[in-house]
Amino acid sequence: MLIFLNKIFSIVKEYILLFVLLIISLIILSLNNKQEVKKIRGYAFGSFAVWANVVNTLFTSSNSELSALQIENAKLMLQVNRLREFALENAELKSLLNYKIESKYKLIPTSIVSKNISKTQGVYIVNSGLKDSVKKSMPVLNERGLVGIVTEVTDNYSVVQTLLSSSFKISATIIRGNVNGVASWNGDQLVVSNIPTTSDINKGDRVVTSTLSTILPPSIPIGLVVGKESNISGLLSEVVIKPFVDVRSIKNVFVLATVKSSQIDSLELNLLSK
Amino acid sequence: MLVKISIPFLLSFVLVAIQLIVIPLISINGIVPNVLLIYLLFYSLKHGKIVGTIFAFFIGFVFDASSGGLIGSGMFAFTIASFVAGFFQKNNFTEVLKNIKVIIMLIMFSSFLFFFSYSVLGNSEAIMKNHFSYFLFSIFSALYTTLFALSVYIFRWKKL
Numbered sequence: 557m558l559i560f561l562n563k564i565f566s567i568v569k570e571y572i573l574l575f576v577l578l579i580i581s582l583i584i585l586s587l588n589n590k591q592e593v594k595k596i597r598g599y600a601f602g603s604f605a606v607w608a609n610v611v612n613t614l615f616t617s618s619n620s621e622l623s624a625l626q627i628e629n630a631k632l633m634l635q636v637n638r639l640r641e642f643a644l645e646n647a648e649l650k651s652l653l654n655y656k657i658e659s660k661y662k663l664i665p666t667s668i669v670s671k672n673i674s675k676t677q678g679v680y681i682v683n684s685g686l687k688d689s690v691k692k693s694m695p696v697l698n699e700r701g702l703v704g705i706v707t708e709v710t711d712n713y714s715v716v717q718t719l720l721s722s723s724f725k726i727s728a729t730i731i732r733g734n735v736n737g738v739a740s741w742n743g744d745q746l747v748v749s750n751i752p753t754t755s756d757i758n759k760g761d762r763v764v765t766s767t768l769s770t771i772l773p774p775s776i777p778i779g780l781v782v783g784k785e786s787n788i789s790g791l792l793s794e795v796v797i798k799p800f801v802d803v804r805s806i807k808n809v810f811v812l813a814t815v816k817s818s819q820i821d822s823l824e825l826n827l828l829s830k
Numbered sequence: 831m832l833v834k835i836s837i838p839f840l841l842s843f844v845l846v847a848i849q850l851i852v853i854p855l856i857s858i859n860g861i862v863p864n865v866l867l868i869y870l871l872f873y874s875l876k877h878g879k880i881v882g883t884i885f886a887f888f889i890g891f892v893f894d895a896s897s898g899g900l901i902g903s904g905m906f907a908f909t910i911a912s913f914v915a916g917f918f919q920k921n922n923f924t925e926v927l928k929n930i931k932v933i934i935m936l937i938m939f940s941s942f943l944f945f946f947s948y949s950v951l952g953n954s955e956a957i958m959k960n961h962f963s964y965f966l967f968s969i970f971s972a973l974y975t976t977l978f979a980l981s982v983y984i985f986r987w988k989k990l
Contacts, residue, residue, distance in 0.1 A: 585902025
Protein backbone atom coordinates (compact mmCIF):
# COMPACT_ATOMS: atom_id res chain seq x y z
CA MET A 557 0.00 0.00 0.00
CA LEU A 558 2.78 2.36 1.05
CA ILE A 559 4.77 1.53 -2.07
CA PHE A 560 1.70 2.13 -4.19
CA LEU A 561 1.11 5.52 -2.56
CA ASN A 562 4.77 6.36 -2.99
CA LYS A 563 4.54 5.54 -6.68
CA ILE A 564 1.48 7.72 -7.13
CA PHE A 565 3.14 10.56 -5.22
CA SER A 566 6.26 10.38 -7.37
CA ILE A 567 4.07 10.64 -10.49
CA VAL A 568 1.89 13.52 -9.33
CA LYS A 569 4.28 15.43 -7.03
CA GLU A 570 4.91 18.10 -9.65
CA TYR A 571 1.18 18.70 -10.05
CA ILE A 572 0.69 18.83 -6.28
CA LEU A 573 3.48 21.40 -6.05
CA LEU A 574 1.95 23.46 -8.86
CA PHE A 575 -1.48 23.29 -7.23
CA VAL A 576 -0.13 24.39 -3.84
CA LEU A 577 1.85 27.30 -5.32
CA LEU A 578 -1.12 28.49 -7.39
CA ILE A 579 -3.41 28.33 -4.37
CA ILE A 580 -0.89 30.33 -2.30
CA SER A 581 -0.74 32.94 -5.12
CA LEU A 582 -4.51 33.26 -5.18
CA ILE A 583 -4.72 33.55 -1.40
CA ILE A 584 -2.09 36.33 -1.43
CA LEU A 585 -3.97 38.01 -4.30
CA SER A 586 -7.15 38.06 -2.22
CA LEU A 587 -5.25 39.59 0.72
CA ASN A 588 -3.94 42.59 -1.25
CA ASN A 589 -5.96 45.10 0.74
CA LYS A 590 -4.66 43.83 4.07
CA GLN A 591 -2.34 46.18 5.94
CA GLU A 592 0.42 43.54 6.24
CA VAL A 593 0.55 42.94 2.48
CA LYS A 594 0.52 46.71 1.86
CA LYS A 595 3.50 47.07 4.23
CA ILE A 596 5.47 44.41 2.35
CA ARG A 597 4.66 46.08 -0.95
CA GLY A 598 5.59 49.52 0.39
CA TYR A 599 8.95 48.25 1.61
CA ALA A 600 9.66 46.33 -1.62
CA PHE A 601 8.76 49.04 -4.11
CA GLY A 602 10.55 51.64 -1.94
CA SER A 603 13.78 49.63 -2.04
CA PHE A 604 13.42 48.87 -5.73
CA ALA A 605 12.65 52.48 -6.60
CA VAL A 606 15.92 53.69 -5.02
CA TRP A 607 18.09 52.00 -7.59
CA ALA A 608 15.54 52.33 -10.38
CA ASN A 609 15.87 56.06 -9.81
CA VAL A 610 19.67 55.84 -10.02
CA VAL A 611 19.39 54.08 -13.40
CA ASN A 612 16.90 56.68 -14.61
CA THR A 613 19.08 59.62 -13.65
CA LEU A 614 21.97 58.07 -15.55
CA PHE A 615 19.96 58.08 -18.77
CA THR A 616 18.05 61.34 -18.40
CA SER A 617 19.35 64.86 -17.86
CA SER A 618 17.35 67.28 -15.72
CA ASN A 619 16.46 70.66 -17.13
CA SER A 620 15.12 73.08 -14.51
CA GLU A 621 13.83 75.58 -17.09
CA LEU A 622 11.88 72.86 -18.85
CA SER A 623 10.43 71.66 -15.53
CA ALA A 624 9.33 75.20 -14.64
CA LEU A 625 7.62 75.56 -18.02
CA GLN A 626 5.90 72.21 -17.61
CA ILE A 627 4.54 73.28 -14.21
CA GLU A 628 3.30 76.54 -15.70
CA ASN A 629 1.69 74.62 -18.55
CA ALA A 630 -0.12 72.24 -16.18
CA LYS A 631 -1.38 75.16 -14.07
CA LEU A 632 -2.68 76.92 -17.17
CA MET A 633 -4.39 73.73 -18.30
CA LEU A 634 -6.28 73.51 -15.00
CA GLN A 635 -7.27 77.18 -15.20
CA VAL A 636 -8.37 76.97 -18.84
CA ASN A 637 -10.52 74.00 -18.06
CA ARG A 638 -12.21 75.80 -15.21
CA LEU A 639 -12.87 78.81 -17.39
CA ARG A 640 -14.29 76.59 -20.13
CA GLU A 641 -16.69 75.07 -17.65
CA PHE A 642 -17.73 78.45 -16.31
CA ALA A 643 -18.56 79.63 -19.79
CA LEU A 644 -21.25 76.95 -20.00
CA GLU A 645 -22.93 77.93 -16.77
CA ASN A 646 -25.27 80.75 -15.96
CA ALA A 647 -24.38 84.02 -14.27
CA GLU A 648 -25.75 83.02 -10.92
CA LEU A 649 -23.62 79.87 -10.75
CA LYS A 650 -20.63 81.83 -11.96
CA SER A 651 -20.85 84.20 -9.04
CA LEU A 652 -21.02 81.24 -6.66
CA LEU A 653 -18.08 79.46 -8.26
CA ASN A 654 -15.91 82.59 -8.31
CA TYR A 655 -15.23 81.89 -4.67
CA LYS A 656 -13.53 78.60 -5.59
CA ILE A 657 -11.48 79.94 -8.52
CA GLU A 658 -9.36 81.92 -6.08
CA SER A 659 -7.82 78.74 -4.71
CA LYS A 660 -4.23 78.16 -5.93
CA TYR A 661 -2.93 74.87 -7.26
CA LYS A 662 0.20 73.49 -5.71
CA LEU A 663 1.91 71.14 -8.13
CA ILE A 664 4.68 68.79 -7.08
CA PRO A 665 6.82 67.91 -10.12
CA THR A 666 7.92 64.29 -10.25
CA SER A 667 9.38 61.72 -12.65
CA ILE A 668 8.28 58.17 -13.37
CA VAL A 669 11.00 55.72 -12.33
CA SER A 670 9.31 52.49 -13.36
CA LYS A 671 6.25 51.35 -15.28
CA ASN A 672 4.32 48.11 -15.03
CA ILE A 673 2.68 47.94 -18.44
CA SER A 674 -0.09 45.36 -18.62
CA LYS A 675 -3.66 45.16 -19.86
CA THR A 676 -5.26 45.64 -16.47
CA GLN A 677 -2.56 46.88 -14.08
CA GLY A 678 -1.37 50.33 -15.13
CA VAL A 679 0.88 51.12 -12.18
CA TYR A 680 3.81 53.57 -12.06
CA ILE A 681 6.35 54.39 -9.38
CA VAL A 682 7.29 58.09 -9.12
CA ASN A 683 10.20 59.68 -7.28
CA SER A 684 8.25 61.86 -4.85
CA GLY A 685 6.98 60.77 -1.48
CA LEU A 686 6.10 61.87 2.02
CA LYS A 687 9.18 64.13 2.17
CA ASP A 688 7.81 66.09 -0.81
CA SER A 689 4.37 66.40 0.86
CA VAL A 690 2.82 63.73 -1.35
CA LYS A 691 -0.06 61.95 0.34
CA LYS A 692 -2.28 59.02 -0.52
CA SER A 693 -5.26 59.82 -2.81
CA MET A 694 -3.67 62.92 -4.34
CA PRO A 695 -4.38 63.25 -8.10
CA VAL A 696 -1.53 62.91 -10.59
CA LEU A 697 -1.69 64.87 -13.85
CA ASN A 698 0.35 66.44 -16.61
CA GLU A 699 -0.26 69.47 -18.81
CA ARG A 700 -2.94 67.60 -20.80
CA GLY A 701 -5.06 66.17 -17.99
CA LEU A 702 -5.53 63.46 -15.39
CA VAL A 703 -3.02 60.60 -15.27
CA GLY A 704 -4.03 58.75 -12.10
CA ILE A 705 -4.04 58.80 -8.36
CA VAL A 706 -1.47 58.14 -5.62
CA THR A 707 -2.28 54.85 -3.92
CA GLU A 708 0.78 54.22 -1.76
CA VAL A 709 3.48 56.48 -0.38
CA THR A 710 6.89 55.92 1.21
CA ASP A 711 9.37 58.61 2.28
CA ASN A 712 10.78 59.21 -1.21
CA TYR A 713 8.56 57.30 -3.64
CA SER A 714 4.90 56.76 -4.43
CA VAL A 715 2.82 54.26 -6.37
CA VAL A 716 0.48 55.82 -8.93
CA GLN A 717 -2.53 53.92 -10.18
CA THR A 718 -3.14 55.23 -13.68
CA LEU A 719 -6.30 55.57 -15.76
CA LEU A 720 -5.31 52.26 -17.37
CA SER A 721 -5.78 50.27 -14.18
CA SER A 722 -8.97 48.28 -13.67
CA SER A 723 -8.98 49.16 -9.95
CA PHE A 724 -9.12 52.88 -10.79
CA LYS A 725 -12.63 54.30 -10.52
CA ILE A 726 -13.44 58.00 -10.45
CA SER A 727 -16.52 60.15 -10.40
CA ALA A 728 -16.72 61.95 -13.76
CA THR A 729 -18.94 64.56 -15.41
CA ILE A 730 -19.73 64.88 -19.10
CA ILE A 731 -19.82 68.67 -19.19
CA ARG A 732 -22.28 69.59 -21.97
CA GLY A 733 -25.18 67.48 -20.74
CA ASN A 734 -24.04 67.67 -17.10
CA VAL A 735 -24.20 63.88 -16.84
CA ASN A 736 -22.45 62.23 -13.89
CA GLY A 737 -21.09 58.70 -13.75
CA VAL A 738 -18.19 56.52 -12.69
CA ALA A 739 -15.28 56.29 -15.12
CA SER A 740 -13.26 53.09 -15.08
CA TRP A 741 -10.85 51.05 -17.24
CA ASN A 742 -12.44 47.86 -18.58
CA GLY A 743 -9.18 46.40 -19.83
CA ASP A 744 -9.70 47.86 -23.27
CA GLN A 745 -11.19 51.30 -22.98
CA LEU A 746 -11.95 54.01 -20.47
CA VAL A 747 -15.73 53.99 -19.99
CA VAL A 748 -18.42 55.73 -17.98
CA SER A 749 -20.94 53.01 -17.18
CA ASN A 750 -24.67 52.94 -16.46
CA ILE A 751 -25.59 56.20 -18.16
CA PRO A 752 -29.27 56.45 -19.16
CA THR A 753 -29.57 56.05 -22.94
CA THR A 754 -31.72 59.18 -23.13
CA SER A 755 -28.92 61.39 -21.76
CA ASP A 756 -27.75 64.18 -24.03
CA ILE A 757 -24.28 62.96 -24.98
CA ASN A 758 -22.48 63.52 -28.26
CA LYS A 759 -19.12 62.54 -29.66
CA GLY A 760 -16.49 65.12 -28.74
CA ASP A 761 -18.05 66.08 -25.39
CA ARG A 762 -15.48 66.84 -22.72
CA VAL A 763 -15.26 64.66 -19.62
CA VAL A 764 -13.82 66.06 -16.40
CA THR A 765 -13.62 65.01 -12.75
CA SER A 766 -16.91 65.54 -10.98
CA THR A 767 -17.84 67.84 -8.13
CA LEU A 768 -19.35 64.75 -6.48
CA SER A 769 -15.92 63.25 -5.88
CA THR A 770 -14.59 63.66 -2.36
CA ILE A 771 -11.13 62.47 -3.41
CA LEU A 772 -10.35 64.39 -6.59
CA PRO A 773 -10.89 68.13 -7.06
CA PRO A 774 -13.46 68.98 -9.76
CA SER A 775 -12.75 70.01 -13.36
CA ILE A 776 -9.55 68.08 -14.01
CA PRO A 777 -9.80 67.08 -17.70
CA ILE A 778 -10.04 63.34 -18.33
CA GLY A 779 -10.85 62.98 -22.02
CA LEU A 780 -13.34 63.27 -24.88
CA VAL A 781 -16.39 61.12 -25.61
CA VAL A 782 -15.69 58.94 -28.65
CA GLY A 783 -18.61 56.53 -28.56
CA LYS A 784 -21.70 55.26 -26.83
CA GLU A 785 -22.70 51.60 -26.51
CA SER A 786 -26.16 50.58 -25.25
CA ASN A 787 -26.56 47.44 -23.17
CA ILE A 788 -28.93 44.58 -24.02
CA SER A 789 -31.98 46.15 -22.35
CA GLY A 790 -31.32 49.42 -24.19
CA LEU A 791 -32.04 51.47 -21.07
CA LEU A 792 -28.46 52.10 -20.01
CA SER A 793 -25.37 52.76 -22.04
CA GLU A 794 -21.60 52.85 -21.69
CA VAL A 795 -19.87 56.01 -22.82
CA VAL A 796 -16.40 55.41 -24.23
CA ILE A 797 -13.77 58.06 -23.46
CA LYS A 798 -10.47 58.77 -25.18
CA PRO A 799 -8.13 60.11 -22.46
CA PHE A 800 -6.35 63.40 -23.16
CA VAL A 801 -3.14 61.93 -21.75
CA ASP A 802 -1.23 59.20 -23.54
CA VAL A 803 -0.61 57.46 -20.22
CA ARG A 804 1.77 54.84 -21.64
CA SER A 805 4.30 57.29 -23.07
CA ILE A 806 4.60 59.98 -20.40
CA LYS A 807 7.78 60.50 -18.38
CA ASN A 808 7.15 63.50 -16.14
CA VAL A 809 4.00 64.19 -14.14
CA PHE A 810 2.77 66.41 -11.32
CA VAL A 811 1.10 65.52 -8.09
CA LEU A 812 -1.67 68.00 -7.29
CA ALA A 813 -1.30 68.73 -3.59
CA THR A 814 -4.94 69.06 -2.72
CA VAL A 815 -6.08 69.33 0.85
CA LYS A 816 -9.38 67.71 1.57
CA SER A 817 -11.94 70.26 2.71
CA SER A 818 -12.24 70.45 6.49
CA GLN A 819 -15.93 71.21 6.00
CA ILE A 820 -16.48 67.93 4.11
CA ASP A 821 -14.52 66.11 6.77
CA SER A 822 -16.64 67.52 9.56
CA LEU A 823 -19.86 66.72 7.65
CA GLU A 824 -18.71 63.11 7.15
CA LEU A 825 -17.80 62.86 10.82
CA ASN A 826 -21.25 64.17 11.81
CA LEU A 827 -22.90 61.57 9.60
CA LEU A 828 -20.80 58.80 11.09
CA SER A 829 -21.55 59.83 14.67
CA LYS A 830 -25.32 59.66 14.08
CA MET B 831 26.00 25.60 -3.98
CA LEU B 832 25.48 29.16 -2.72
CA VAL B 833 26.74 30.54 -6.02
CA LYS B 834 24.40 28.23 -7.94
CA ILE B 835 21.42 29.66 -6.06
CA SER B 836 22.48 33.27 -5.73
CA ILE B 837 23.48 33.94 -9.35
CA PRO B 838 20.02 33.18 -10.83
CA PHE B 839 18.41 35.28 -8.10
CA LEU B 840 20.74 38.23 -8.72
CA LEU B 841 20.24 37.94 -12.46
CA SER B 842 16.47 37.89 -11.94
CA PHE B 843 16.62 41.07 -9.85
CA VAL B 844 18.50 42.79 -12.66
CA LEU B 845 15.92 41.54 -15.17
CA VAL B 846 13.04 42.80 -12.98
CA ALA B 847 14.66 46.24 -13.12
CA ILE B 848 15.17 46.02 -16.89
CA GLN B 849 11.56 44.91 -17.35
CA LEU B 850 10.17 47.86 -15.38
CA ILE B 851 12.60 50.59 -16.46
CA VAL B 852 13.97 49.87 -19.93
CA ILE B 853 11.41 47.59 -21.63
CA PRO B 854 8.52 50.14 -21.45
CA LEU B 855 10.61 52.24 -23.88
CA ILE B 856 10.08 49.64 -26.62
CA SER B 857 6.36 49.12 -26.03
CA ILE B 858 4.13 49.05 -29.11
CA ASN B 859 0.62 50.21 -28.31
CA GLY B 860 0.84 48.88 -24.76
CA ILE B 861 2.38 45.58 -25.80
CA VAL B 862 5.76 44.74 -24.31
CA PRO B 863 7.99 41.67 -24.35
CA ASN B 864 8.78 40.15 -20.96
CA VAL B 865 12.51 39.51 -20.52
CA LEU B 866 12.08 38.09 -17.04
CA LEU B 867 9.68 35.51 -18.40
CA ILE B 868 12.15 34.53 -21.14
CA TYR B 869 14.83 33.91 -18.51
CA LEU B 870 12.47 31.91 -16.29
CA LEU B 871 11.37 29.75 -19.23
CA PHE B 872 14.96 28.87 -20.12
CA TYR B 873 15.74 28.28 -16.44
CA SER B 874 12.84 25.85 -16.21
CA LEU B 875 13.91 24.22 -19.47
CA LYS B 876 17.37 23.62 -18.01
CA HIS B 877 16.50 22.64 -14.44
CA GLY B 878 13.12 20.98 -14.85
CA LYS B 879 9.56 21.51 -13.68
CA ILE B 880 10.02 21.41 -9.91
CA VAL B 881 13.02 23.72 -9.56
CA GLY B 882 11.76 26.02 -12.32
CA THR B 883 8.29 26.33 -10.83
CA ILE B 884 9.52 27.13 -7.31
CA PHE B 885 12.05 29.63 -8.65
CA ALA B 886 9.39 31.33 -10.81
CA PHE B 887 7.04 31.54 -7.82
CA PHE B 888 9.59 33.51 -5.76
CA ILE B 889 10.66 35.72 -8.66
CA GLY B 890 6.98 36.40 -9.37
CA PHE B 891 6.66 37.68 -5.83
CA VAL B 892 9.69 39.96 -6.27
CA PHE B 893 8.24 41.27 -9.55
CA ASP B 894 4.80 41.96 -8.04
CA ALA B 895 6.20 43.68 -4.97
CA SER B 896 8.69 45.80 -6.94
CA SER B 897 6.25 46.90 -9.61
CA GLY B 898 3.65 48.17 -7.15
CA GLY B 899 1.02 45.94 -8.78
CA LEU B 900 -1.22 43.33 -7.22
CA ILE B 901 0.85 40.80 -5.29
CA GLY B 902 -0.12 37.31 -6.42
CA SER B 903 -0.95 37.95 -10.07
CA GLY B 904 2.67 37.75 -11.26
CA MET B 905 3.37 34.84 -8.91
CA PHE B 906 0.50 32.87 -10.44
CA ALA B 907 1.37 33.73 -14.04
CA PHE B 908 5.13 33.09 -13.80
CA THR B 909 4.55 29.81 -11.92
CA ILE B 910 2.15 28.37 -14.48
CA ALA B 911 4.31 29.46 -17.46
CA SER B 912 7.47 27.93 -15.93
CA PHE B 913 5.65 24.70 -15.16
CA VAL B 914 4.62 24.35 -18.80
CA ALA B 915 8.20 25.11 -19.94
CA GLY B 916 9.44 22.30 -17.68
CA PHE B 917 7.62 19.75 -19.85
CA PHE B 918 10.19 20.35 -22.60
CA GLN B 919 13.18 19.61 -20.36
CA LYS B 920 15.65 16.95 -21.49
CA ASN B 921 18.86 15.66 -19.94
CA ASN B 922 20.90 17.37 -22.61
CA PHE B 923 20.07 21.09 -22.43
CA THR B 924 22.08 21.95 -25.59
CA GLU B 925 20.09 19.39 -27.55
CA VAL B 926 16.85 21.13 -26.59
CA LEU B 927 18.27 24.51 -27.51
CA LYS B 928 19.22 23.32 -30.97
CA ASN B 929 15.62 22.47 -31.77
CA ILE B 930 14.34 25.90 -32.80
CA LYS B 931 10.78 24.67 -33.45
CA VAL B 932 10.47 23.48 -29.87
CA ILE B 933 11.90 26.76 -28.58
CA ILE B 934 9.40 28.83 -30.59
CA MET B 935 6.47 26.66 -29.52
CA LEU B 936 7.59 26.70 -25.89
CA ILE B 937 7.98 30.48 -25.68
CA MET B 938 4.77 31.20 -27.61
CA PHE B 939 2.57 28.90 -25.57
CA SER B 940 4.09 29.66 -22.16
CA SER B 941 4.11 33.42 -22.69
CA PHE B 942 0.50 33.32 -23.93
CA LEU B 943 -0.44 31.56 -20.70
CA PHE B 944 1.56 34.13 -18.73
CA PHE B 945 0.04 37.23 -20.35
CA PHE B 946 -3.50 35.88 -20.27
CA SER B 947 -3.44 34.85 -16.61
CA TYR B 948 -1.59 38.05 -15.58
CA SER B 949 -4.21 40.23 -17.32
CA VAL B 950 -7.19 38.29 -16.01
CA LEU B 951 -5.93 38.20 -12.41
CA GLY B 952 -5.05 41.89 -12.55
CA ASN B 953 -8.66 42.75 -13.30
CA SER B 954 -10.46 43.93 -10.19
CA GLU B 955 -13.87 43.19 -11.69
CA ALA B 956 -15.35 39.81 -10.77
CA ILE B 957 -16.83 39.41 -14.25
CA MET B 958 -14.36 39.63 -17.11
CA LYS B 959 -15.62 41.49 -20.14
CA ASN B 960 -14.06 41.68 -23.61
CA HIS B 961 -12.74 38.11 -23.60
CA PHE B 962 -11.61 38.40 -27.19
CA SER B 963 -9.59 41.54 -26.51
CA TYR B 964 -7.75 39.78 -23.64
CA PHE B 965 -7.09 36.86 -25.97
CA LEU B 966 -5.74 39.13 -28.72
CA PHE B 967 -3.60 41.10 -26.28
CA SER B 968 -2.06 37.87 -24.96
CA ILE B 969 -1.39 36.59 -28.50
CA PHE B 970 0.38 39.81 -29.56
CA SER B 971 2.36 40.03 -26.33
CA ALA B 972 3.41 36.38 -26.71
CA LEU B 973 4.47 37.05 -30.30
CA TYR B 974 6.53 40.08 -29.29
CA THR B 975 8.15 38.11 -26.46
CA THR B 976 8.94 35.22 -28.83
CA LEU B 977 10.49 37.56 -31.40
CA PHE B 978 12.52 39.24 -28.69
CA ALA B 979 13.69 35.89 -27.32
CA LEU B 980 14.56 34.62 -30.79
CA SER B 981 16.68 37.67 -31.57
CA VAL B 982 18.78 36.90 -28.48
CA TYR B 983 18.71 33.17 -29.29
CA ILE B 984 19.94 33.63 -32.87
CA PHE B 985 22.64 36.00 -31.66
CA ARG B 986 23.89 33.27 -29.29
CA TRP B 987 23.40 30.48 -31.86
CA LYS B 988 27.06 30.31 -32.88
CA LYS B 989 28.11 29.52 -29.32
CA LEU B 990 25.93 26.42 -29.19
